[in-house]
Amino acid sequence: MPERHRTAVAHGSSRWTLASAVLLVGGALAVAATVSAGAEARSAAVPANVSPPTISGSAVSGETVTAGSGSWSGTLPITYGYEWQRCDAAGAACAPIAGATGVGYVVASDDVGSTLRVLVTASNAEGSASATSGATAVVTTPVAPAPTAEPVVSGTVVEGSTLSTTNGSWTGTPPIAFTYQWLRCAADGGLPDGSNCALIAGATGASYTLASADVGQRLRVRVTGSNGAGTGTATSNATAEIQQSTTIGAPRNTEEPSISGTTTQGRILTALVGTWAGATPLSYSYQWVRCPADGGLGDGSNCATISGASSRTYTLAAGDVGSRMRVRVTSANGLGSQTAASNATAVVAASSGGGSSGSGSSATGPRNTGLPTIVGTAVQGQALTATAGVWTGTTPIFYSYQWLRCDADGGDPSGADCDLIDDADSARYVVTREDVGRRLRVEVEADNVEDFEYATSDATAVVTATTATTPTTPTAPSGPLPPGAIRLSDGKYSIPVTSVSAPERLVVDSVTFSPNPVRSRSTPLEVRVHVVDTRGYVVRDALAFARATPLVTSAAPEQRTARDGWARIRLSPRGDFPLRSGYSVQFFVLVRKDGEPLLAGVSTRRLVQVATAD
Numbered sequence: 001m002p003e004r005h006r007t008a009v010a011h012g013s014s015r016w017t018l019a020s021a022v023l024l025v026g027g028a029l030a031v032a033a034t035v036s037a038g039a040e041a042r043s044a045a046v047p048a049n050v051s052p053p054t055i056s057g058s059a060v061s062g063e064t065v066t067a068g069s070g071s072w073s074g075t076l077p078i079t080y081g082y083e084w085q086r087c088d089a090a091g092a093a094c095a096p097i098a099g100a101t102g103v104g105y106v107v108a109s110d111d112v113g114s115t116l117r118v119l120v121t122a123s124n125a126e127g128s129a130s131a132t133s134g135a136t137a138v139v140t141t142p143v144a145p146a147p148t149a150e151p152v153v154s155g156t157v158v159e160g161s162t163l164s165t166t167n168g169s170w171t172g173t174p175p176i177a178f179t180y181q182w183l184r185c186a187a188d189g190g191l192p193d194g195s196n197c198a199l200i201a202g203a204t205g206a207s208y209t210l211a212s213a214d215v216g217q218r219l220r221v222r223v224t225g226s227n228g229a230g231t232g233t234a235t236s237n238a239t240a241e242i243q244q245s246t247t248i249g250a251p252r253n254t255e256e257p258s259i260s261g262t263t264t265q266g267r268i269l270t271a272l273v274g275t276w277a278g279a280t281p282l283s284y285s286y287q288w289v290r291c292p293a294d295g296g297l298g299d300g301s302n303c304a305t306i307s308g309a310s311s312r313t314y315t316l317a318a319g320d321v322g323s324r325m326r327v328r329v330t331s332a333n334g335l336g337s338q339t340a341a342s343n344a345t346a347v348v349a350a351s352s353g354g355g356s357s358g359s360g361s362s363a364t365g366p367r368n369t370g371l372p373t374i375v376g377t378a379v380q381g382q383a384l385t386a387t388a389g390v391w392t393g394t395t396p397i398f399y400s401y402q403w404l405r406c407d408a409d410g411g412d413p414s415g416a417d418c419d420l421i422d423d424a425d426s427a428r429y430v431v432t433r434e435d436v437g438r439r440l441r442v443e444v445e446a447d448n449v450e451d452f453e454y455a456t457s458d459a460t461a462v463v464t465a466t467t468a469t470t471p472t473t474p475t476a477p478s479g480p481l482p483p484g485a486i487r488l489s490d491g492k493y494s495i496p497v498t499s500v501s502a503p504e505r506l507v508v509d510s511v512t513f514s515p516n517p518v519r520s521r522s523t524p525l526e527v528r529v530h531v532v533d534t535r536g537y538v539v540r541d542a543l544a545f546a547r548a549t550p551l552v553t554s555a556a557p558e559q560r561t562a563r564d565g566w567a568r569i570r571l572s573p574r575g576d577f578p579l580r581s582g583y584s585v586q587f588f589v590l591v592r593k594d595g596e597p598l599l600a601g602v603s604t605r606r607l608v609q610v611a612t613a614d
Contacts, residue, residue, distance in 0.1 A: 047074035047122035091135030144230030145172035189238030237489035250336030260400035295344035365451025410459035517611035
């Protein structure tokens with residue numbers, strides 16, 4: 001081969017070798033890149049922790065804590081394994097806990113004083129990785145529940161209403177489970193822990209519907225808190241006395257009927273239906289009966305029925321002279337009926353033939369010289385009190401009352417065109433919803449041995465539904481509480497009398513008598529006086545005094561009001577305490593602040609009365 005050709009071949013061979021080398025190198029790089037990419041893909045598929053594991057639950061001996069696996073990336077599926085570790089109080093020096101390899105772990109007594117961690121291992125087909133949770137709080141032993149604030153019962157204390165309770169406040173290791181037991185206590189509320197109260201069978205929920213057996217009683221609820229360390233018990237304050245419902249069931253007589261009027265031939269007797277409970281509306285019918293001189297049986301069943309005497313009033317006839325009268329009142333509604341008899345009247349006397357105009361008699365009938373008055377605010381829910389007015393005539397004079405509902409203009413001054421309010425026949429009357437927009441009057445009948453006469457009060461202002469000036473006990477005052485204020489179970493606030501200073505004053509907002517009416521001189525009479533101040537706070541430690549006027553009971557020292565604002569004054573009727581149907585005894589009530597003059601400072605006074613019956 002010529003030299004020139006060989007050179008060309010040689011050059012060509014050199015060019016092929018370089019190209020081949022370039023191709024080989026490029027291929028190798030491509031293969032290397034492919035291998036590298038595959039390796040990276042395989043590496044990314046291995047589990048990798050994104051957020052650490054967690055532990056939920058209380059670090060308390062006996063409680064269960066639970067591991068959360070945290071968040072992981074990697075090829076699915078991923079499985080998780082757990083290893084619980086016991087660490088020192090700082091969360092370091094951790095060591096595996098033998099056998100503790102589940103999601104949950106029951107904290108052991110050996111863990112007390114230590115902290116816990118959990119090591120989570122995530123695994124898939126490509127490999128595994130591990131991550132550790134943060135440390136728990138230092139493990140403690142459980143603490144049994146203990147109350148720090150008593151349960152509070154709320155609701156209307158009327159038969160058929162539902163009461164409910166809070167748990168109160170507690171310390172102790174959570175979770176705390178609560179159970180309930182309602183207690184029926186005596187009218188004095190029983191002991192604070194309810195130990196002398198009766199357990200109400202089946203009343204084991206956080207709410208309770210008042211039954212007829214609760215009427216006249218006061219209720220408490222006992223709350224028991226429980227956890228793994230033990231139990232604790234707290235008892236609420238007693239509710240107010242449970243009242244009988246006026247809107248449930250068949251009629252039930254709660255205060256027997258009575259008779260007003262003079263028991264002399266020719267005079268008119270009037271039946272007062274008494275007080276009844278039951279689903280409204282209630283209707284009433286009357287039957288007058290003539291009883292022997294001993295009054296007959298209490299229900300009038302052995303007395304003679306007087307034909308045709310079936311209206312509310314009855315005019316005494318000659319045949320009644322020497323007898324005593326009763327009226328049997330039947331109340332009915334859609335659920336049933338009940339009959340109750342009044343007490344017997346005094347023995348019916350023969351007509352005197354003209355009273356003061358009779359032969360030589362100096363007795364004179366009642367004559368009104370000062371109209372009856374109404375004390376109180378004409379607002380729905382407020383109590384009004386009637387005074388008999390001023391009368392002349394032979395004493396004793398006995399008074400009976402009838403409240404009247406008149407038009408907004410007050411009606412005729414005599415009350416002739418006003419409506420009689422059913423069962424409103426005592427000196428005290430609580431304004432109802434039906435009175436809103438109307439005016440009220442009270443008609444007083446005065447009776448003595450000679451005659452009787454009526455007088456009617458002036459009309460009240462138009463009755464309103466609410467008033468901004470009526471004191472109400474604040475449950476959530478906007479400003480600071482007076483010194484010594486404590487919150488009662490009904491949400492009201494009680495303050496000591498030392499926190500009441502002028503221009504604020506004490507207010508007697510309620511007075512109750514037990515028994516009422518008074519029927520015996522041998523039974524002590526309890527006067528309960530409730531005191532608030534003009535801001536509406538319940539007042540404790542005030543001095544309360546009550547005295548009959550005239551003095552027909554024993555005297556009693558001043559009594560201090562309790563935390564709930566009530567003072568109890570016990571009096572004994574004397575031999576001259578009058579017991580007669582349709583008659584009332586007046587009491588003077590005084591409440592004052594210790595260290596101040598009787599009738600000065602923040603003191604208050606009120607006249608009230610209690611009915612009597614023979």
